[in-house]
Amino acid sequence: MALRDNDPREIGGYALLDRLGAGGMGTVFLAQIDSGRPVALKVVHEQFAADAEFRTRFRQEVRAARRVSGAFTAPVVDADPDAARPWMATTYVPGRTLRSRVESEGPLSGAELRLLAVGLVEALRDMHQVRVIHRDLKPDNVLLTEDGPRVIDFGISRAADHQTLTVTGRILGTPPFMSPEQLSAPHRVTPASDVFSLGAVLVYATTGRGPFDAGSPFMTAYNVVHEPPEVAELSSTVREIIQWCLAKEPGERPDPAGLLDAFRKAPVADWGRRPAVPSAADPETRHARRLRPTRRVILASAVALAVLAGAGSYFTFRDPGRGGAGIDPVAANRPGLTDxxxxxxxxxxxxxxxxxxxxxxxxxxxxxRQPSTWLPWVSGGGxxxxxxxxxxxxxxxxxxxxxxxxxxxxxxxxxxxxxxxxxxxxxxxxxxxxxxxxxxxxxxxxxxxxxxxxxxxxxxxxxxxxxxxxxxxxxxxxxxxxxxxxxxxxxxxxxxxxxxxxxxxxxxxxxxxxxxxxxxxxxxxxxxxxxxxxxxxxxxxxxxxxxxxxxxxxxxxxxxxxxxxxxxxxxxxxxxxxxxxxxxxxxxxxxxxxxxxxxxxxxxxxxxxxxxxxxxxxxxxxxxxxxxxxxxxxxxxxxxxxxxxxxxxxxxxxxxxxxxxxxxxxxxxxxxxxxxxxxxxxxxxxxxxxxxxxxxxxxxxxxxxxxxxxxxxxxxxxxxxxxxxxxxxx
The missing domain is CATH 2.130.10.10 (YVTN repeat-like/Quinoprotein amine dehydrogenase)
Structure with missing residues (x-):
């Protein structure tokens, strides 16, 4: 997108070349320095720039985000939290978003989907290692590049979400990909929230729909907090692992290390979409029943609406989809180890x-980590x-x-x-x-x-x-x-x-x-x-x-x-x-x-x-x-x-x-x-x-x-x- 008339032409020594996009927290530009090195430079909106608390948190988050330098993230290369409008520059990685890929060519499968899953887990591992929580992992923040997926747009989101937003505020996140705790207690979000979002993103990548999609943002939010995810179109082992990621309680979700191990061992044939498993009711009828709010759902949604409106919430999401019912969480494969x-x-x-x-x-x-063919043993010496x-x-x-x-x-x-x-x-x-x-x-x-x-x-x-x-x-x-x-x-x-x-x-x-x-x-x-x-x-x-x-x-x-x-x-x-x-x-x-x-x-x-x-x-x-x-x-x-x-x-x-x-x-x-x-x-x-x-x-x-x-x-x-x-x- 071309620069607009009111866009700046230079920020922090970087010449702005083009608009890459805009979001709730700021505008992203393609920029370069004198050497010609391209960067993605995000400038925060003016209402955040005027908030002293935001600047303090942004400064802390930039310092942490500089440490993120994994192969599956776009590292921070420069920033100025004290500028008139704070900005942060990350390595520019050419590619298209996961959403663009799915909307134009359909869901992923096989080795391509497996590479996406492993890359995203490694990106979360690198971020969590240096105490950065993304908090807005979604298809729009995942770039598909020639050398694998990249996670973008971390750092500013964390700072913005932590200020007291009374007039122009926003609860950060996109409902189909937010964790239950982001909706109910955003100030207590932990790394497990990113794992939940990862599970939702992978459901989208596999089926073209989120696991909690509904007819309105508030019904979607209700489903995230109260309803099981719709994951029946996922295949076998991968479905069980993603179901684990989507546990309602943060403490029941796997950490990135265990998740990475599980994804790497899942057969390539298990990565992809399969026909939905029919239930006793016709799928169309079951989907309609889920979207037809009961009195309990209406009351809960009304409460959610009041809370979110009081926070000045702003949501961005797409048309809902539908899928099948969920399955039981992952359990160990031996008697006595069921929890x-x-x-x-x-x-x-x-x-x-x-x-x-x-x-x-x-x-x-x-x-x-348990070997599948284990029997009691004693090793040799030395x-x-x-x-x-x-x-x-x-x-x-x-x-x-x-x-x-x-x-x-x-x-x-x-x-x-x-x-x-x-x-x-x-x-x-x-x-x-x-x-x-x-x-x-x-x-x-x-x-x-x-x-x-x-x-x-x-x-x-x-x-x-x-x-x-x-x-x-x-x-x-x-x-x-x-x-x-x-x-x-x-x-x-x-x-x-x-x-x-x-x-x-x-x-x-x-x-x-x-x-x-x-x-x-x-x-x-x-x-x-x-x-x-x-x-x-x-x-x-x-x-x-x-x-x-x-x-x-x-x-x-x-x-x-x-x-x-x-x-x-x-x-x-x-x-x-x-x-x-x-x-x-x-x-x-x-x-x-x-x-x-x-x-x-x-x-x-x-x-x-x-x-x-x-x-x-x-x-x-x-x-x-x-x-x-x-x-x-x-x-x-x-x-x-x-x-x-x-x-x-x-x-x-x-x-x-x-x-x-x-x-x-x-x-x-x-x-x-x-x-x-x-x-x-x-x-x-x-x-x-x-x-x-x-x-x-x-x-x-x-x-x-x-x-x-x-x-x-x-x-x-x-x-x-x-x-x-x-x-x-x-």
């Missing part, structure tokens, strides 16, 4: 030290620390004399070796996995292997071993004994940056990933007089962003970074991070714990809590005190301020050498030698008590057990075993 949402964890899966960037005591996971991915254990060799140095992949269903590759791996260091790349510590740096085949992809020498690996969706991070934090770009096998940090007493820096930052625990001093400090580094540049002196001494490599207060707005998350660690043991006395907020000068010391390790989650602290009752060792749940929330007898006996429980989703898994229990964290009751005979051997110090898909994966000094956490009752 997928209870097992699924909401955190992004990042395999390190047992699965979670906060250490070995937690493993974010869900039923989709196997050291492992992580779980691609339905396999990816491991380095055990340490010790006579152990052959290698990396190995064990089939998760049988324990057999899929491949084994000799390499000078540092045997006591677990690997990390980013995408399809397994990264291990070697004597002079890092080495990347193809997780599926074992082929060496790259080697990155840095002069010494990089230990304590953790990762996000693009980089792997570690620390050297000399006190240098290293960040490596996994896709290219190159050094992204390295940053020296001061640490004393021979203590290796401990690093954790949270909120787009590396949190580095380092020691200042020696022995009992040592002080500890957590330095927050930007994951993209390595620049120091914050320093938090801890008010008590942490024990060794022990640090958990908790993201608390999950019902609040995301832009304030940086101030709601909490650090947790155990304090050093004193002559066998019960443990004390430190809980301290990010950037706080003082923390809370919880004294004499337990002799066993404690698992810290945003749900609370979970401990097994050394005291037992007639019902066995007592599991105790504490709030982060030390208040006792609840406790329950486990029926098993745990000694002082018990390892920390594993918490994933709404289930807690506790293993004590050859006894184990599974506790439902909602009912506080034991729901399974499996036997784990191989676990009677002492586990190694480098790793806790892993729980994946309702299975125990248990390490000893030289091998691993796998056991059912939900055994069949015969």
């Amino acid at each position: 997928a949402t209870a097992v699924s964890a909401s955190e992004v899966y990042r395999p390190v030290l047992g699965g979670n960037p906060n250490g070995s005591s937690s493993y974010g996971d869900g039923p989709w 196997i050291g620390p492992c992580v779980y991915e691609v339905r396999s254990l990816l491991c380095t060799s055990a340490s010790g004399d006579g152990v052959r140095q290698r990396v190995v992949r064990l089939d998760g269903g049988s324990g057999t070796e899929v491949w084994s590759v000799p390499t000078d791996v540092v045997g006591d260091q677990p690997p990390a996995v980013v995408g399809d790349t397994m990264v291990v510590t070697v004597a002079d740096g890092l080495r990347g292997f193809d997780a599926m085949t074992g082929t060496v992809k790259w080697s990155l020498p840095v002069g010494e071993a990089v230990r304590g690996l953790t990762a996000d969706s693009r980089r792997v991070y570690g620390a050297t004994k000399s006190g240098t934090v290293v960040a490596a770009d996994v896709a290219r096998g190159r050094l992204a940056w390295q940053q020296p940090v001061v640490t004393e007493g021979g203590v290796l820096p401990t690093i954790r990933v949270a909120h787009g930052q590396l949190h580095v625990l380092r020691s200042l001093g020696k022995g009992r007089s040592a002080g500890y400090r957590v330095t927050a580094l930007d994951t993209v540049s390595g620049v120091t962003e914050a320093e938090t002196p801890l008010s008590a001494q942490c024990s060794g490599r022990d640090l958990t970074v908790l993201e608390t207060d999950t019902d609040t707005e995301w832009e304030a998350y940086a101030e709601r991070l909490t650090y947790f660690c155990h304090l050093p043991e004193r002559d066998g006395e019960p443990r004390s714990l430190l809980v301290q907020d990010f950037r706080s000068t003082t923390g809370t010391v919880l004294r004499n809590v337990t002799t066993a390790p404690v698992t810290a989650t945003a749900q609370g602290l979970f401990a097994t005190p050394s005291v037992t009752s007639a019902g066995g060792t007592v599991l105790r749940a504490l709030a982060l301020d030390g208040r006792r929330l609840w406790e329950t007898p486990t029926g098993i006996q745990c000694g002082a050498n018990a390892v920390a429980p594993v918490v994933t989703g709404q289930r807690l898994y506790l293993l004590c030698e050859d006894q184990a229990v599974v506790v439902d964290l909602r009912s506080h009751k034991v729901v399974s008590r499996p036997g784990v005979p191989y676990a009677s051997m002492t586990p190694p110090a480098y790793n806790s057990y892993i729980v994946a898909g309702g299975l125990f994966f248990v390490p000893t000094e030289q091998r691993w075993g796998s056991y059912d956490a939900y055994p069949r009752v015969t």
Whole structure:
């Protein structure tokens, strides 16, 4: 579209060439700088420019959006939130929107649809990794390009949606693609809202219609909140996965990591439209009945109309369509593991030290990781620390004399070796996995292997071993004994940056990933007089962003970074991070714990809590005190301020050498030698008590057990075993 007479010809040094489109928040122009590089430049509307709160939020969001640089998004290259009319420029990607493609050529299917789904999930993963929620994912904001789909128009939308809009305001979003919580409580939207929108977009891409389309915006909004999605025209496995995305409750939806794994494994033949499944009523009659409002629907719609009108709502949507009825949500494929949402964890899966960037005591996971042909097994010898991915254990060799140095992949269903590759791996260091790349510590740096085949992809020498690996969706991070934090770009096998940090007493820096930052625990001093400090580094540049002196001494490599207060707005998350660690043991006395907020000068010391390790989650602290009752060792749940929330007898006996429980989703898994229990964290009751005979051997110090898909994966000094956490009752 040509520029209009009242359009500016230059903004921020960019010459405007053409209009690309306009929306509720602003106008998008094709622009270029003197070098000729094209960009898509969005200028916000004047009513937003006059709002000081908008500018503050826009500034915060631009800073976060700059970090989004995945292959399936259009990265921010420049912005000026302080201009007379704030603007933001992103990389210009030629292509047409998903809506244009569907309207001109019809729905997608096969490999084309699968590529779209995988690309969109990867884009959401990249955005959520750096704390950006899109909030308006729809066919108009998806570009189809020669090298895959791109998500556009993030950043401004987040800022605009968070101001108080009383006269000209808008609730951001397009009803057929909005989540229920966006309509009912937009200030409490979380990343799960984008997952819901993704499911709706994929239904549209497959059928040409949204799953909640109706004859008016208010009926559409009512369907989003109250009615099941119309997905019967989707095929087989893909239908079940998308049904999962469209769960009404945010906590019941999959996270991008699990969703990506599920989409990649869905057969190509399952991607596409199939004839609608007829119900007892004729489809036309059933569709008409759905669109004919009952008294209950009319009343609910009237309430919605009053709420939306009071907010000054503005909607953009297309003609409705129709489809078939929904199906039951995804469930696990084995008896005893029927509640997928209870097992699924909401955190992004990042395999390190047992699965979670906060250490070995937690493993974010869900039923989709379970091998379909699993039977109890014990591996061969010489196997050291492992992580779980691609339905396999990816491991380095055990340490010790006579152990052959290698990396190995064990089939998760049988324990057999899929491949084994000799390499000078540092045997006591677990690997990390980013995408399809397994990264291990070697004597002079890092080495990347193809997780599926074992082929060496790259080697990155840095002069010494990089230990304590953790990762996000693009980089792997570690620390050297000399006190240098290293960040490596996994896709290219190159050094992204390295940053020296001061640490004393021979203590290796401990690093954790949270909120787009590396949190580095380092020691200042020696022995009992040592002080500890957590330095927050930007994951993209390595620049120091914050320093938090801890008010008590942490024990060794022990640090958990908790993201608390999950019902609040995301832009304030940086101030709601909490650090947790155990304090050093004193002559066998019960443990004390430190809980301290990010950037706080003082923390809370919880004294004499337990002799066993404690698992810290945003749900609370979970401990097994050394005291037992007639019902066995007592599991105790504490709030982060030390208040006792609840406790329950486990029926098993745990000694002082018990390892920390594993918490994933709404289930807690506790293993004590050859006894184990599974506790439902909602009912506080034991729901399974499996036997784990191989676990009677002492586990190694480098790793806790892993729980994946309702299975125990248990390490000893030289091998691993796998056991059912939900055994069949015969």
